[in-house]
Amino acid sequence: MERSPNPELACPVAPVVDIVFSRWTTPILWALHEYGRQRFGELERLLPTITPKVLTQRLRQLERDGLVARTYHAEMPPRAEYEITPLGASLGPLFAQLATWADTGLPEVERARQAYDSH
């Protein structure tokens, strides 16, 4: 979770990577950005292979980092709603550019791998 003193000295991008890019944080942010405010169970359905433990962990981290806001209604059964904050939404253009790069970049990476793997 904590970066050693060096990588970020050499690279201003490194600290952002820690906060935004991991297996599930990116899909969660994307889902909230695409489909708007969602309940816990709705997020589970949008990300069918995530487990409740991990979903809670990532949501808590995103909440702590100010990228996602949680609203809890102590009804019975309870209701919890998650939505993107303005800070989280400010990542939108970045995600869009990443998705654009993926369109042409991923196929090129795939070709490079096949070339490399066949000596």
Next chain:
Amino acid sequence: MERSPNPELACPVAPVVDIVFSRWTTPILWALHEYGRQRFGELERLLPTITPKVLTQRLRQLERDGLVARTYHAEMPPRAEYEITPLGASLGPLFAQLATWADTGLPEVERARQAYDSH
């Protein structure tokens, strides 16, 4: 290394994350982009806390993915040079945008964390 079937279904950004964003791949790409072609030992000096094992591992992966090119001179002592490929360089604007986001985003994240941690 392999994504389960789902996260990328929900999020077109996820596959890119695997290729580009990890502890050391980002700093390595950044260093090669900033300072141009570098020898193995020069990279070690630019990233003082990386170990040779990990540097080799990440460079091989970047080479296989077509983001970095390796030139080996079988002299004695040997000489190996690494440089960014056009595909790797095409990530430049993205990294720039990430660095820009970091300027205002990271302090906001820091404030959010302090607010969260003091209940």
Next chain:
DNA sequence: TCCGTCACTTTCCTCTAGGTAACCAATATG
């Protein structure tokens, strides 16, 4: 003959993100 240089390689270890499965509180409904 021993030392140093360079680009690694090898072995061993630790740490953590994530997965599996079971459990829980509190209430409404049948």
Next chain:
DNA sequence: CATATTGGTTACCTAGAGGAAAGTGACGGA
């Protein structure tokens, strides 16, 4: 009474990334 619902929690386990430290091969120089 049992059951379903919701938003989690808990204990346990595994795989993989990364770190530490030592070794390697081939040669040139002292």
